[in-house]
Amino acid sequence: MSSLQIDDTGRLKHLLTLEGLPRTGIVALLERAQAIIDGGADRGALSGVGVCTLFFEPSTRTRLSFQRAAQRLGADVLNFDAATSSTTKGETALDTLKNIEAMGVRGFVVRHSDDGAVARLAAAANPGTALLNAGDGRSAHPTQGLLDMLTLRQAKGGDFSKLRVLIVGDVKHSRVARSDLHALRTLGAGEIRVCGPKSLLPDNDTLAGCTVTQDFDAALEGVDALMMLRLQRERMEEGLIDSLEDYHRDYGLTAARLKRAAADAVVLHPGPMNRGVEIDSDVADGPRSLILRQVANGVAVRMAVLEALLTR
Template sequence: MSPQFDERGRLIHLLTLEGLPRTALLALLDRAQAIAEGSADRKALEGVGVCTLFFEPSTRTRLSFQRAAQRLGADVLNFDAATSSTTKGETALDTLKNIEAMGVRGFVVRHSGDGAVAALAGAAGPGTSLLNAGDGRSAHPTQGLLDMLTLRQAKGADFAGLRVLIVGDVKHSRVARSDLHALRTLGAGDIRVCAPRSLLPEDGTLEGCTVTQDFDAALEGVDAVMMLRLQRERMEEGLVASLEDYHRDYGLSAARLARADADAVVLHPGPMNRGVEIDSDVADGPRSLILRQVANGVAVRMAVLEALLG
């Protein structure tokens, strides 16, 4: 049995989209769509304690989880690692157990360590649910869900004929991994990945994908382009020659986007490096769904919190 489910098959943690059954994934997307259309139960989590336990910086993810929990009537506690006892040496597990002892049932956790959220979930008490808000380079399941919801709204529920291109630093991207898990589960027919060789993973992440370094060729006829943030620290590691070279080879401009299908849409998980991986006229243009992704993030996170804690 997956650690995400209890012995009765009920979802108790959301740690990854890898291996999540198609029925469970679709149920979350359907509920998120219903919430986006106005069917939220504003008292579904009334009196339930939810803590956003972030050991890494965040803007969109943290705030949308807070917004989601508040809209469901939860009591929200916001944990700030910079001003907490972690600066005195307290472990993440001790932090979790102490807050859990205060009667908090739900934890939204972001951590720099691969597998850190799953380890905390394994140590959590009965009735406590953990939701992975991004761990290392492993997974960011709610980002994957909100990306799929955004694609489904734009392109329909049948992913079989969908041609999707993911561009950028896939090697270090937990977003890319969650998107790829979800796209495969939903049966996307044509998944393309484009990045410099230095930014491609060497594990089995890209199984079943068409991989290339030729961005212009990869764009031909695609229905959706999912851009990834260039993590600037990769320049210090020598994985990217310069920002200018990266933009020349892998930056999405309006001229480049013209190679895609006429109705192609553009997504980006944020934060964006404008003028590096994406130009402003594309990010703010008519094909951009970037702000819709942000809006859908609240609905998706409400659906997941409701499923885990409702």
Template sequence: MPHLLTLDGMPRERILALLDRAQLFAEGHDLRGSLAGTAVCTLFFEPSTRTRMSFHLAAQRLGADVLNFDASTSSTRKGETALDTLRNLEAMGVRGFVVRHSEDGAVAALARRVRPGTALINAGDGRSAHPTQGLLDMLTLRQAKGDAFERLTVLIVGDVRHSRVARSDLHALRTLGAGEIRVCGPQALLPDDGTLAGCAVSHDLDAALDGVDVVMMLRLQRERMEEGLVSSLEDYHRTYGLTAQRLRRAKPDAVVMHPGPINRGVEITDEVADGPQSLILRQVHNGVAVRMAVLESLLG
């Protein structure tokens, strides 16, 4: 695996091996400097908080030299292409690149042009994929519910059409054998490209919540939307927002997840986001461990 571009097609054994290694890191074990002397660059052409900072911490904890690239203050403002930027950093000795880009397939296109020995990690490209988020979600889910994914009913709610997180979660859930995957959202925010094959699709959140083990809420990707897909944020919350009352329709021990950033009062209320069933901050915690496992696997 020279790069990590997507979870689509990744063998189950490979996913489990990364999760096992990440679990050790999450528990504080084996924090060795396996990347000492290796240069890693977070090459972000879109804003980020959790993903960028957790990759930075992950690389530092493995002993790497970390460079943070900020497109807003770089030569890309002068017309330099992403490929030229990457090649110049390669020439400085950077071996690992964590890349976020607004265009679908942009990271894969860069990966085809790099030198042998250079590794790229997709930190989110357009609507396509966010593989490390998918892995950290699976780690969080496994910690909460155990290894038997086949016993789980998982509900994904919201803007799936524009969500790279949803796509990576779906890839991972299918590979790990989730018992039932439900998807709920307004028709305008659900993809029609085969992404939801095998999922039980609904537009009624109350019905979709009945008896589920896991509720994965998604952020409204307003920066990627065309106008008119959502009539108003108030209407969206009224129909698809997760409240404590609605959550009672799920199993009593159901857990709530969200990749962040949260639009409080839109897709989820404070009471749920900060409540006892929420795993949102555990997802953030696990992000560092998962990204350590991925960096070590590619560059160690």
């Protein structure tokens, strides 16, 4: 994967995963994103460059923030809608990519339900075409991982070795959790805790180096940051949880529960939220919540990544 993402000179060719990406590369993207927030955006950096949001799954925040990022850099943005495309007639994702590529499009932001789908498309792309993984299966969501790290950096500083971070919920099926774990390990987080029902926890390899528990109250003690994950409601239909009420009782973040964390602990959530299930509204909208800052940071992070991949 690293050779597919990075060329012989160390330049980023595609962004498919944060796993294996060097610390210097992650930090450089975070610093560039912060510089953009501070007023350092080049509004014409991608003038005349075609960028297509190639989404085969629904999205709100990711799709719109990538569109906003590309537009702010001056790119020509094409929005692909699988529901109204030739995909419904049987055209493959690869044929779709190659046809749009033939129109002179150089940047593709791809979301797909299959693990590894974006990497397979990247391997087949023309030289000079760049693919950004906007979420594939359960594997990775690298720009979400980056925006989460930027949000933590803003709140807690750049020294992650002092941080105790807790990830809560359906880690097993979460590409966001995997990208967050990759980034937190690379940035040297002091302690990574993972909590959720046993049925929603992944294999030991995914959780290497983490403190794993099913006791949410115990896991909360003294943490500096909480990353709450959306409970994917289809898991109830699959029998992986008993009920939404039981899940909220055991793993829902309430204002009372949050008191167990450090006094200055912050709360993150990638969205969309199930209010009253994994998080209560008074926490999601409360003073410790950085959820909307995550959304705002997403635009700057995606601008930084688009710049890195598509400017020459």
